[in-house]
Amino acid sequence: MTDMTALSPSAAEPARADTAISPSLAILIEVALAVGGFGIGTGEFAIMGLLPEVATAYDVSVPEAGRVISAYALGVVVGAPVIAALAAKLPRKTLLLMLMGLFALGNALSAIAPDFLSFTALRFITGLPHGAYFGVAALVAASMVPPHRRARAVGRVMLGLTIATLIGTPIATFLGQMLSWRSAFLLVGGVGALTVVLIALFLPRDEVAAGASIRRELGAFGRLQVWLTLAVAATGFGGMFAIFSYIAKTTTDTAGLPATTVALVLALFGIGMNVGNVLGSRLADWSLKGTIGGMLAFNVGMMSVFSLTAHNPVMLFVCVFLTGFGFAACPAVQIRIMDVAADAQTLAAASNHSAFNIANALGAWLGGLAIAWGYGYASTGFVGAGFSAVGLIIFLISIAMEKRASGRR
Template structure:
């Protein structure tokens, strides 16, 4: 059985730093942290709508230009665990400022890149702080909340990311198409710089947790529960990306809707993500495991219905909205990883975003295989259903092992 006292100790240490903060100050800190999430989300997704412009500028094909998306995702996967481990002895405020500083500088440099390969390298570098920032921000937010409200605190930080899909990305994309794609990255760099200023202004200085070290952070990889929770995220939530990666062609080719409706369907997905984040955070504060397991089971059914009804425009819209709502599990998985890692929480919290980027790559890859095999774009829902089922199996194994009484 998990040692609850060990799980609570790091957050209790952090609460010593936040004692005396007013509700207004805590809200301002959460807004500052969410602003970083807004910038990261906008920067990550805006490139998808500007690939033709980037390809034209550098004289490459659109598929080749797509490598910059993979480069960013690779940066997230690699950067999260390495930075979290190496920065173990840094105060969290200092680390957040450094991470967002690198993010802002990386986007500024991306906007000024003179050739395609330097642009690709800069997107990789810009992706490095992504996971570590969200992980540390989640820990800071949770440390300021009461135990029964900590998932909601994590959800409020994640709200920056979900709002970015609905507001930030469309605005940046419009700006990039109206002026130049470089203007979009200048905007993202400005959001990053604003975040640095807000964190410096509102987040109080903190001390390094007692006993913090690279070795302690790396100890997270020695815990089976960390690997199982990582697997739940990397496998179980790949279905969302299997569907989302090919949604434009599903809208036009399978449902027979006009191209103009693609933006509407994408907006429905973004609205669903925001609803899921808010509702899921509240659900997880009542039952963390119930929320994760429930959403995986829900996705198995939902994504099967998606494939069966993708030809119907109304059902397609409903299913896309509900698929976005599947983001409800993200704050819960983030919090569970923080819990099972005991005193190696920074690395575990950061690797959650590595896991979701692996889910992104896995879902898109498997979805592409099914489409190439001739099953059609609607069949991506079946891919999602299978991945959700595998994730649920991993999760049930994790819960079963966690309930076993420890020996000695």
């Protein structure tokens, strides 16, 4: 099989294309990695529509069943940096196979979990490989193309995740409701197993970068720019989750639309994510910093408009689409953290997905608080605008510090 040493470049430099990989093979590798993202996205979001069935099966309340979502998110937050650091000396192909193998096994066992405690524990375990997988997959994708096309390569891998919100999650939810919620997890486990096969077939062997070690990876956390970029991800994208977490009730209670319209609203959000991912990755290759800053500023205004116009069905549809479109900055943030991490890219790239899950938790929590305090479901837009404003401020501070350091050099 073709040697792929260049897929483990010295992270002190931007990832370079591996000239030994043909364009057709690179496409197959990207497809394999995207299939894994599709499985992860489907498994992460399908449970939200199957909570009633899970609650009935284990004789718990729906709020209690919701703890499995938190358990999975905690697994992502914990697993990404821990696995990335401990696996510093593993070839990327080996690591990807192990991560997706654990994901497939975790979902298969979730489908046969005998009680609620074991099911919750398995959701935590299944979340462990999530962030590390996306981080390593992004590094592999970026290493196969010239520097000015890295964001588009990462965006193509992330298409698996965004397509999951549009196609995978509805299919898994429908299957779980018609047959059994357990069948949905078997389906996701099957997608994970398919990914293992595809990676084994198409991704060439690679060698560990010279000097790779746990200590070097942990060095990422000694760089202020890494922390600032993680903070941008953890705050700047909380608004998307603040709105999305309560979009069903916003649709029915604020806009006064029938419950049957919720599916259309969710589809618009998924379409927005896919369009944003494609266009955002192209914009990031043109102007990385401009894309991040521009999208955060855009979200401040757009989410404020959401709060002011959510009672209008047409404006609700438009703003939901644009909320999903906010995903456009995600490929850019992924490339940004890989750049500022220098020679500790794996840990930083994986930790970025921990930061996104923190954004998920913070957005849902603060959005819920605003609703509980009596401001209504439309107020989640103002909460989201606040998140984006904080992320934008942190990003501007990061850029200013970077310019000052560059001037001193």
